Amino acid sequence: MIARLLFKNPRYLTLILLIVAAVGTSSYSSLGRQEDPTITPFVAKLETFFPGASPARVESLVTKPLEDALREVPEVTEIQSTSAAGVSVISIETDYRLSLAGIERVWSELRDIVAAEAENFPVGVNPPLFEDDIITAYVKILSISAKPGRDIPPSVLRREAEILADAIRGVPKTKRVTLYGAPEEEVLVELNEAQLAALGINVSEVSEILRKADARTPAGSLTGSGSDIAVELSGEFTNLETLRELQIRALPNGRVLRLQDIATLSRTERTPAFSYALSNGRRSVLLGAEMIRGYQADAYGKRFDTFLDAYRSQAPEGLSIEIAYDQSQYTEARLTGVITNLLAGVCIVLAVLFVTLGWRAALVVAVILPMCTLLSMVGLLYLEVPIHQMSLTGLVVALGLLVDGSIVMTDEVRKRLIKGMSPLKALEASVGRLRIPLIASTVTTVLTFLPMAILEGPAGDFLGSIALSVIVMLLASMLLALTVTPVLAARLLPTGLNEGYRWWQAGIDLPAVSRRFATLLTQSLRNPLGAIALALCLPVTGFLCASTLTNSFFPGVDRDQLYLQVTLTESASIEDALSLAQKIDADLAKEALIRRVDWTIGESAPAFYYNMRSNKKGRPGWLESLILTTDADATDALIRRLQRQLDRDYPAAQIIVRGIDQGPPIEAPLEITVTGPNVKTLQALGEQFRQRMDALPDVTHTKVSMEAGPPKLVFHLEEDKLKQVGLSRVTVATALDAALRGRLGGELLEDTERLPVRTRLARSDWSNSNLLQNLRIPVSQSGSAIQAVPLSALGSAALEPDDSPITRENGERLNRVQAFLVRGILPEEALKLLRARLAQNPIELPAGYSYSFGGDTDERAGVIEDLMAPLGIIMAALVATIVLTFNSWRLSAIAVLVCGCSFGLSLLALALFRYPLGITPLIGVIGSIGVSINAAIIILTALQQDSEAAKGNPQAIVRVVRDSSRHIVSTTITTFGGFLPLILEGGRFWPPFAVAIAGGVLLSTVISFFLVPPLFYLTVRRYDVSEALNVTEGASG
Known part of the structure; x- marks a missing residue:
């Protein structure tokens, strides 16, 4: 027995404690630290x-x-x-x-x-x-812009952003740096349409001349004896002047036509721009810095800040470099808050033990708690679980559970010492008595947390670390409870308790309460069926209340962050989107609660929370803003107010004001997917469903994936006219595309920067549809006297609606209808109303078409399905553990019944506090089963090992339950106390989870004391009931 060896050799005990402290501290310093879990990409x-x-x-x-x-x-x-x-x-x-x-x-x-x-x-x-990399959590987001009152050309802004990005990549532990809204510079060659037509050449031919004149192709090498000389041609483009002097063709009069004769050359920003970025109203470039997986965000943040201070001191005058988002600050605040809760829980646990078991027993647990935590750090390092709010919360959850074993063992040693046993004998007897119950209770608790630990996907990334932390700490607690705890208890606790001891030395003793408790136990055994029925009232009530609980997925977060997602029509240009962003930004600047606003136009913003998706690029009508507020508690009210204000002020745009939510990424809270083969039919059905969703209360916006297409200008060319001039539709389309979008030919190289050369017609030649119709298309027919023909001479133009976008999933066409809700409204409530209205007035679907619900409900169902998938195997293992513990089917049935009751008690606790049944409360309900069954295992094994109680002697049953009551009450209160900081912390995420476990455990004392003993008595009774109970009442009196 390890405990005996450690008791006889105190140096071994000291050595183990020192090793655990050293290795645990080293493991903690090596663990990664971040604010939230990383979602698997x-x-x-x-x-x-x-x-x-x-x-x-x-x-x-x-x-x-x-x-x-x-x-x-x-x-x-x-x-x-x-x-x-x-x-x-x-x-x-x-x-x-x-x-x-x-x-x-x-x-x-x-x-x-x-x-x-x-x-x-x-x-x-x-x-x-x-x-x-569309799911990326940046540790730092920077903005680089001109200082107020200064003007920096876009080309310089991009260059400075790229220099800064290269410098950031040199910061140790930086994984990747991404630029947002960086201007793209190019050399623009704008050709004169009239001159081109007169010369009989087109844009593509000029671009091809440029490409061939840019001598960058290797010309081989001159190899001879003792020498190897590279050969290359001069003439590459090095500046605008070399481009201007480029010869296009020789004219009949002997003159040479140069590029500058027919074009205007400029070094400019690409138009239309691919994307823009704004920071507090100024043109900027945003940079997202990503840290390598598993490193410490707080350490990286300090190193990054040191680098940035040095870089700013050397940056050009007039350049502003600001931190738009700093995850390390949130990480430090979040971890500090969780550690504070952990310490508060420790204080509550020790205070309870001080009252119930005395200061010496509290001292034993006070030594075991840090040892267990440090030993758990070794396990977390091995499992590669970083320190973040989820894993640390797992430690807080485990705090209320891990002390159970130490409390039970300490109390068992205390009782034997009080009876006069020697410390060594008390140690050996206690370990022998509790080895199987402690192992069984630990295994059952581990099994109940196992579905969450092996949960896969984004939900598993988010929640799995909680369960892993709990499991690691429980195993560490069991190991210490069977080895170190009994040794410390045997050495520190008093022996031979007498009347001279005070309550703070051996725990408070309340004889009146003890007698009343014994009377209640006696009455429950006198009428066991009635006691069982009364005890079952609470869990049955919980199951009946389950239907009143509102289902939800993951709740929102009280955080000083929100973001806007703005969508314009498909025909809107990126300049329209930029103008709208500037107007909205000016309105947001007037809001006192807003301290910073950053925009991206044309692409997704850099993610400033772990579950945001950066999946939009090249979308001119898409805008997204990241907003930081001054008060996290007031952010939800601000979201609701901004939604109303922006909808009123900007009706032409769809503006969705979104808060930060926990859990996997969800595109929309309410969603219907309509599937079928025909695009037009899907559009019509989608519009009907959209109208139904739009009519729901608390719906702010709706959208469909197959929306009406934007208008387009269609040229109806006449075949006979095309043949007369020797043109085809492909030729005309190619000429138009080259004239409008341009053609890339050659590059201008300056140092390490490469600027593409774009050749196109001057914008003034095609800025509207009338000018475009007069655009002259070069005629390539040999012998023709006509060198170019106006586009209008080849047919007519008309403005027509474009086709709808076509969405598919796994090869099947579908129309996805989405609805967004007022902040704080549960999607399940809106879904219930939608289902009811569709049931009353259904939408008729043609043959081959169907619809299904998505959004929060679909994701929740998927997570629950994954949670329940291994439940059969886990329940089999749980039952097997219980049967092996008791070696009795009847006692195992009692324990399984306690599991079911625990489930109902947790539901009752949620109903009493009126919390929704989300994923985290559901996991809390499952976890409470393993916790609540521990007391039943302790009581049943004690009854089973007592020879008189095992025969059904009511007096013996009352005595055994009374002896177990002190540490059961202690463990129940400490478990509740461990969760109390999470309950009192407030918010929408942790209180429901903590109430589900702590409330279930607290209410389970009724089951432990007034359901388990009567059931045990009914299964084993052999004594005369009335005679035995009379004896018991006399003894208790």
Whole structure:
């Protein structure tokens, strides 16, 4: 026995305590630290641009071939796509049960497949862009802009942002730096349309001349004996002057036509811009810095701040570099708060033990608690679980559980010492008595937390660390309870208690309460069926109240952050979006609660919370802003007020004001997916469902994935007129595309910077539809006297609606209808009302069409399904553990009944506090089962080991339960006290979880004392009931 060895050799005990302290402290310093868990990057995005193509052409020529190729990879579980005008966007989800290395392997394989499929794309399709970092939690977000009153050209702003990004990449432990809203600079060659037409050349020909004149192709090497000399040609573009002097063609009069004769050259920002960024109203570039996985955010933050202070001191005058978001500050505040709760829980536990068991017993537990925590750090380091709010909360949860074993063992040693046993004998007897019950109770508790520990996917990333922390600490607690705790108790606790001892030495003793308790136990055994019925009232009430609990997924967070997602019509330009952002920003600047606003226009903003998705790029009508407030408690009210204000002031835009929520990323809280083959029918059905959702109270906005397409200018060309001038539709389309979007030909190289050269017609030649119709198309027919023909001479133009974007999921067309709710409204409540209205007035669906609900409800159902998936195996293991503990089917049935009662008691606690039944409370309910059964195991094993009680002697049963009551009451109160800081902390996340466990455990004392003994008595009674109970009453009196 290890405990005996440690008792006889105190140096061994001291050595073990020192080793645990040293190794635990070292493990803690090596663990990663961050604010929240990291979501496994199991989602990737594939974006392919096909300029000028309709959604139907994009679907058939780009999206479907890519989907078919992607589906060949078995690890790909879901493919969602949107085929819109000129672009295909595909979202790819891989099996989230894969390891990080496995996911990286899948992404690598998919990149190769996409590259191979791209070779078969028709002319005009750009290379696909594959991104696997759309779920990224940045540790730092910086903004770089001009100081107020100063002006910095966009090209300089981009250059300074890139220099800063390169410097940040040199900060140790930096994984990646991403730029948002960086201006793209190019050399623009604007050609005069009239001169081109007179010369009979087009934009593409000029661009090709530029490309061929830019001498960057290797010219080989001169190899001879003893020498190897590289050969190259001069003439590459080094500045605008070399471009201006470029010869285009020789004229009949002997003159040379140069580029500057027919074009205006400028070094400028690309128009239209790909994206913009604004910071507090000024043009900026945002930089997101990502830390390597598993490092410490607070340490990285300090190192980064030191670097940034040094960099700012050397930055150019007039340049402002600000921290838009700093995760390390939130990490320190969050971890400090959780550690404070942990220390508060420790103080509550020790105070309870001081009262119930005395100061010496409290001292034993005071030594065990830090030892158990440090030993757990070793386990967390081995399992690669970083320190964040979830894992630390697991330690807080475990605090109320891990002391149970130490309390029971300490009380058992105390009782034997009081009876006059020697410390060694008391130690050996106590360990022998409690070894099996402690192991069994630990295993049952571990098994109840196991579904959460093995939960996969984003929910598992978020919640799994709680369970892992609890399991590690419980195992460490059991190990210490069977080895170190009895040794400390045997050495520190008093022996041979007499009347001279005070309550603070051996615990408070209340004879009147003890007698009353014995009387109640006696009465319960006198009428066991009645006692059982009364005890079952509480859990049955809990099960009846379950139907009144509102289902939810994950609650919101009280945080000083919110963000806006703004959508304009598909026909809106990025300049329109920029103008709107500036107007809204000016309004937000008047709000006293807002301290900072950063915008991105045309692409997603850098994520400033772990579950935000950066999945929008190249979207001119998309705006997103990151907003920091001055008061976290007032943020929800601000969200509701801003939503009303912005909807009133900007009715032409869809503005969704969103708060921060815990859990996996959810695109919309309320969602209906309509599936079927025909796009028009899906559009019509989607609009009907959208109207139904829009009519719900507390719905702020609705949207459909297959919305009406934007207007487009269609030229109806006449075939006979095309043949007369020797043109085709492809030739005309190519000439128009080259004139409007331009063609890239050559590059201007300055130091390490490469600027593409874009050739196109001057914007003044095609700025409206009338000018565009007069655009002259060069005629290439030999012998023709006409060198160019106006576009209007080839047909007519009309403004027509474009096709709707086409959305698909796993190859099936669908229309996704989404609704957004007022902040604080539970999606389940809105869903119930929607279901009721659809039941009263259903929408008729044609054959081959169906609909299903998504959003919060669908995600919640998926998580619950994953939680329940291993429940059969776990329940079998739980029952097996109980049966092996008691070696009795009847006693095992009592323990299983206690499990069911514990479930009902936790539901009752949630109903009393009127909390919704979300994922975290549900996990708390499951966890309370393993906690509550511990007391039943202790009582049943004590009754089973007492020879008289095992025969059904009521007097013996009362005596054994009374002897166990002190440490059961102590463990119950300490468990409740361990969760009390989480309950009192407030907010919407932790209190329901803590109430589910702590409330269930507290109410389970009724089950432990007034259900378990009567059931045990009914299963084993052999004595004359009335005679035995009369004896018991006389003894208790």
